[in-house]
Amino acid sequence: MSLFEMIRLDGRKALVTGAGQGIGRACALELARCGADLVLNDRPGSEELLETVEEIRSLGREGWPVEADVFSSDGPESIVRDAMERAGAIDILISNPAYSVRCGFLDYPLDELDRTIEGTFKSGFRLCQAAARQMVNRGRGGKILLISSVQAEMPFEGCAPYGAAKAALNHLTHSMSVELVSHRINVNAIEPGWIDTPNERRIFSDAVINAAGTDLPWGRLGLPEDIGRAAAFLVSDAAEYITGAILPVDGGFRFKDMRANTQPKVVDPE
Template identity: 45%
Template sequence: MSAESSDSIPSTAPTRSLQGKRALISGASRGIGRGIALEMAQAGASVTINYHSNPEEAEGVVQECEALGVSAFALGADISDSDQAQTLVDTASDRMGGLDIIVSNAAYSDRHLMLESDLSEFRRTIDVSMWGAFYLVRAGAQKLVDAGNGGNIVVISSPHAHMPMPGAMAYNMAKAANDQMARTAAVELASQRIRVNIIHPGWIDTPGERKFFQEETLRAEGAKLPWGRLGQIREIGRGAVFLCDPKSEYITGSTLTIDGGIQLPWREMYRVEEARRETNAT
């Protein structure tokens, strides 16, 4: 399972459901953000690819999106800095002639048990994954309100908003905050016809996972999941396109889970298999 195997599921025939829309996606030079950018471009949206430290990869995503027949731009910014997040939104809007879709995807995580945490890494996780999401959503929402044409905000959160993963307290905290931020924003922005929704990806095959796991581990553990594999980045992208599709206009404040069943009580599957064997034996 390579870092790019996330592209192995072919995209469906484009419906161009986002034709003419303009999207800003944070943390889109690789991983889930890249998958969202490609699927939105496939659906007809112009895209701004935000990156922090991978300009070459961001330009690569721009080229992939342009090959799908849309305009694309790369903009560097550290969204944990409120001024940079504001400048990112302003510049993206100026470049594309406005914004219709904001996707808060950028995140950072470092894993240590609470009692062993390096507080600088702990704070960095909170700064990017919680404050950065807020800065982007707030600046993006203001831009959409000012335009007066409605719009969509999608927050990429995590099942760890409610499933505590040991060794990732800061990330768990940040994602729980993301969920409440998005739901509160959905209430506050409904009268402006701005829809705010959440995506909970499961275990997705991204380059970032290789910060924590060896390739063999990802292959072996992915095969144990209910769907028998890790998720792929463009599957998350298709979920984001669905939420932003004008035909989905009655969906706001909702959480779309795309996890291959990882939040199900899947360890109970082994008991089901045992029961089947016992039944067959009799």
């Protein structure tokens, strides 16, 4: 079979969290273009989620919205329960959202440390666990993809708990791949570099983003679609023999010293 045929996802049911905008939305759209039907999660009341659902349906695929906070106490388990009710199965899981604030190590507030570990690591752990249990019970394998970050390997000032939580997700990816391989469940992660998403636009001014784009080795920031395409490959049959892999999609960012560009102190308040 050709790569083109193997990358098709027709008949597969995928759950993507944080699918209203940014990287989650781009992953969902790319999976739909490859033929998957999708359960799409985002926060309660998210208008962007409904826009993603509409766009998926306009591609001729099913799009089932599940509004829930994946960081909340019953969030991950309830999202998986709802996904099973709507779609009947989860063949593919993409665990996407994270929580972070920027603050120096010496001043980092402990309640924010807890939120970062809860939102970035624990919610991902619990979502993967709940989805993997369904995949194992069903006995037909599955694909799990975690959205990590280059910061798992690349320390930025003011981001210690977030980077540590992403490093923990990388380890979790390796551990899950070992424990789930006998169930034919592939577990992989993508490390996005600096991707032009609404979240980055909230943190940085246009001037900072434009300057960073010029300085990045590829000459531009990453686009959410760059991550979406890598995600679609990793959850397809074309990647059948890939498990426990951490794929950077960063245009060479992690090998260039851009620490000066990544400091929030250069943000223009306007």
